Amino acid sequence: DILYHAGVNAYFRNDWVVAVQHLERALLNFAALKQVKVECYRRCGEEADFPEPEGLQQKPLPDLRFFDTIFKKAECLGFCETERLGTASLHRVGEDVKIDFEKRTPYNFLQVAYYQLKKLDKAVAAAHTFFIANPEHLEMQQNLQKYKKMSGVSERSFQDLEARPHWVGTTFRTTTSQHTGGGRATLELVLCLCVSDHYIQVLRCRQNCVLEVATRPGRISPVKNFIPSHFEYLQFSYFSAGDLEKALESCKTFLLFYSEDSTMLQNLRYYEASLGVELAALVAVREVIKRYIQRSVLEKRMLYSVAESFEFLFNDPDSWTPEDIAPKSLMEKMNVLLCSGNRQEWEKIQQDLRRQREMEQSFHLQEGKYTLLKETTGVVLWFGGVTAPVSKEMRGGRTIVWGFAIKVDEVQVKNCFISAVPVAGDGYRGRRSPHTPHEHFHGLTVLKALKLARLGSVEQNDARLYYDVSEKSRLLVESYFNLKSPLYFSFSHLVRRSAVEGQQENRLDLSHPVHADNCILDPEGKQCWKEPPAYIYRDLSGILYLNEDFEGGSFFFTDRDAKTVTAEVQPKCGRLVAFTSGGENPHGVRAVTRGHRYAIALWFTLSSQHREQERIQADELLELEEKSVPGKSGQADAGTDMTASPEPPDGEQKSVVKHRMGKVKQRSGERQGQVSGASGEPHSRDEL
Numbered sequence: 001d002i003l004y005h006a007g008v009n010a011y012f013r014n015d016w017v018v019a020v021q022h023l024e025r026a027l028l029n030f031a032a033l034k035q036v037k038v039e040c041y042r043r044c045g046e047e048a049d050f051p052e053p054e055g056l057q058q059k060p061l062p063d064l065r066f067f068d069t070i071f072k073k074a075e076c077l078g079f080c081e082t083e084r085l086g087t088a089s090l091h092r093v094g095e096d097v098k099i100d101f102e103k104r105t106p107y108n109f110l111q112v113a114y115y116q117l118k119k120l121d122k123a124v125a126a127a128h129t130f131f132i133a134n135p136e137h138l139e140m141q142q143n144l145q146k147y148k149k150m151s152g153v154s155e156r157s158f159q160d161l162e163a164r165p166h167w168v169g170t171t172f173r174t175t176t177s178q179h180t181g182g183g184r185a186t187l188e189l190v191l192c193l194c195v196s197d198h199y200i201q202v203l204r205c206r207q208n209c210v211l212e213v214a215t216r217p218g219r220i221s222p223v224k225n226f227i228p229s230h231f232e233y234l235q236f237s238y239f240s241a242g243d244l245e246k247a248l249e250s251c252k253t254f255l256l257f258y259s260e261d262s263t264m265l266q267n268l269r270y271y272e273a274s275l276g277v278e279l280a281a282l283v284a285v286r287e288v289i290k291r292y293i294q295r296s297v298l299e300k301r302m303l304y305s306v307a308e309s310f311e312f313l314f315n316d317p318d319s320w321t322p323e324d325i326a327p328k329s330l331m332e333k334m335n336v337l338l339c340s341g342n343r344q345e346w347e348k349i350q351q352d353l354r355r356q357r358e359m360e361q362s363f364h365l366q367e368g369k370y371t372l373l374k375e376t377t378g379v380v381l382w383f384g385g386v387t388a389p390v391s392k393e394m395r396g397g398r399t400i401v402w403g404f405a406i407k408v409d410e411v412q413v414k415n416c417f418i419s420a421v422p423v424a425g426d427g428y429r430g431r432r433s434p435h436t437p438h439e440h441f442h443g444l445t446v447l448k449a450l451k452l453a454r455l456g457s458v459e460q461n462d463a464r465l466y467y468d469v470s471e472k473s474r475l476l477v478e479s480y481f482n483l484k485s486p487l488y489f490s491f492s493h494l495v496r497r498s499a500v501e502g503q504q505e506n507r508l509d510l511s512h513p514v515h516a517d518n519c520i521l522d523p524e525g526k527q528c529w530k531e532p533p534a535y536i537y538r539d540l541s542g543i544l545y546l547n548e549d550f551e552g553g554s555f556f557f558t559d560r561d562a563k564t565v566t567a568e569v570q571p572k573c574g575r576l577v578a579f580t581s582g583g584e585n586p587h588g589v590r591a592v593t594r595g596h597r598y599a600i601a602l603w604f605t606l607s608s609q610h611r612e613q614e615r616i617q618a619d620e621l622l623e624l625e626e627k628s629v630p631g632k633s634g635q636a637d638a639g640t641d642m643t644a645s646p647e648p649p650d651g652e653q654k655s656v657v658k659h660r661m662g663k664v665k666q667r668s669g670e671r672q673g674q675v676s677g678a679s680g681e682p683h684s685r686d687e688l
């Protein structure tokens with residue numbers, strides 16, 4: 001902790017040499033600590049692998065042996081770590097620091113420091129290392145692109161300094177050796193209530209080990225079916241390489257997990273035919289996997305039986321678990337339960353699932369919606385005006401563009417915004433866009449506009465119009481998607497993107513890079529990680545465009561690869577685009593190369609828990625206003641949060657890195673975001 005903080009402080013003093021010294025040492029220390037813990041774990045695992053307690057005439061009860069082992073192991077670990085590292089208080093890492101290291105934040109600092117010290121190779125490796133765990137980090141992505149073009153930087157410089165062996169390149173290597181420790185006989189012991197709690201924790205922890213191994217750096221969701229899929233790939237690779245015996249070994253090993261997999265059974269027959277049945281019979285499965293499965297199955301058997309009898313929660317991490325171990329009904333029940341065993345958590349999951357199902361159902365119910373929409377909102381739907389037509393079929397019924405769906409007085413909304421910006425400030429005090437150095441980016445929330453109207457710095461009518469059109473958009477979206485539960489605002493802001501004059505030559509970047517609104521898009525893996533820091537509770541997105549007198553700035557959808565454009569929409573005043581916020585709808589905004597582009601970005605949620613607090617305050621404010629005596633409104637308290645920055649827009653993911661930086665920032669008194677070379681700052685990517 002001390003080294004890390006010293007490094008960060010030196011960084012903010014621009015003392016690059018000292019920053020590098022401390023940060024490198026902090027990383028070395030962290031790695032050494034981890035190494036010692038692993039070694040101790042291994043050593044104690046071997047030593048305490050269920051030995052017979054000495055000096056006993058009779059064989060002890062199996063559970064006593066089990067606990068004897070647990071205690072011995074704990075004792076051994078404590079002793080080993082103290083011997084190597086000193087007492088725990090000397091080497092226990094703070095939670096915040098631990099998270100920063102897991103997110104590889106030190107490399108974010110180091111990247112800039114190395115760059116400043118002209119150690120280009122190291123800067124590139126640090127940038128690459130950081131980016132592997134933070135693929136949504138746009139600035140680092142741009143930095144890497146710039147590094148690639150620099151002379152003296154070769155492919156070899158892009159090293160992952162924290163590479164975990166099983167994530168390097170292909171993932172063909174198995175990592176199961178650490179799963180094969182003891183646990184054997186005792187797993188069959190009769191469950192005794194008084195000891196079950198501790199015992200269950202141990203078993204659950206062991207079961208979850210695979211999730212740990214299967215989780216990419218910087219992610220919290222594991223890759224599914226991690227271990228079995230290795231053998232699927234291996235089988236094919238060996239087959240392709242002509243090594244049929246090894247291919248058969250992998251094939252048989254895979255079948256240990258999924259004994260009825262028809263493709264693999266077919267492959268098995270192929271190998272038997274090719275090698276001859278006799279030779280094929282001699283090819284054995286991988287012993288280490290066989291033992292792993294045996295042990296895991298025993299653990300699962302016990303956990304499931306406990307779960308059934310005692311309403312205990314066990315979330316089986318594997319999909320290969322044989323049915324006779326986990327009755328299907330129980331499996332389904334368990335699959336949605338979290339390991340925490342927390343009732344509230346369980347309720348929340350149930351609620352989410354219900355929500356998801358309702359959403360899915362509502363998508364199937366969309367036929368004939370147009371008339372409904374006309375009746376309820378009185379607006380005419382319009383599908384033209386897009387360079388590639390966006391039809392509901394084309395995007396799986398989840399996206400729609402309405403032309404002039406909402407009557408907006410462009411001038412009025414613009415006025416509201418223009419008068420508000422100098423007073424309210426904007427979300428990005430650096431003024432540059434969070435996405436590109438070639439544009440300015442300003443945002444204004446409804447509440448801020450209303451409060452400013454009360455102060456007299458914005459016209460009441462303008463602020464009111466802003467409120468009204470966003471509410472109309474919400475109704476339209478709610479109606480189109482035929483939602484059975486209310487749709488709430490999750491966040492909304494009026495955004496102005498302005499081309500910075502003199503900086504538009506040969507622009508290759510986007511005004512807003514391709515992203516999804518409620519998950520972190522991983523174009524390479526073609527996945528979208530629905531996990532924080534993404535705004536995972538957002539269900540639907542809407543953008544209401546307010547003008548067209550600018551150049552560039554069209555909105556587009558892509559496939560999961562973030563490259564193949566599937567539809568494009570040119571903004572026009574009153575045009576509304578709405579779509580589901582998930583990975584099925586990656587989208588971005590092309591560079592605004594001249595003028596200002598105005599749009600109201602709206603995100604909606606079906607979860608009342610996540611409804612926008614500012615919107616509730618705005619409703620209250622208007623209600624109050626309607627009740628209040630005319631003339632009094634100007635005296636109202638404008639609130640203390642006038643200069644509070646709004647939630648950043650999507651794409652600028654509310655990154656954990658930045659949160660952590662907030663803490664460091666307080667210590668150092670420096671600006672947030674600087675670490676990655678935020679625009680407008682001394683170590684910006686411009687310099688890079």
Ligand SMILES: O=C(O)CCC(=O)C(=O)O
Nearest residue numbers: 543555589599601649650
């Ligand atoms: O302004 C637009 O057209 C889209 C903006 C967007 O996708 C976002 O802010 O998440």
Ligand SMILES: [Fe+2]
Nearest residue numbers: 516517587650
């Ligand atoms: Fe978006």
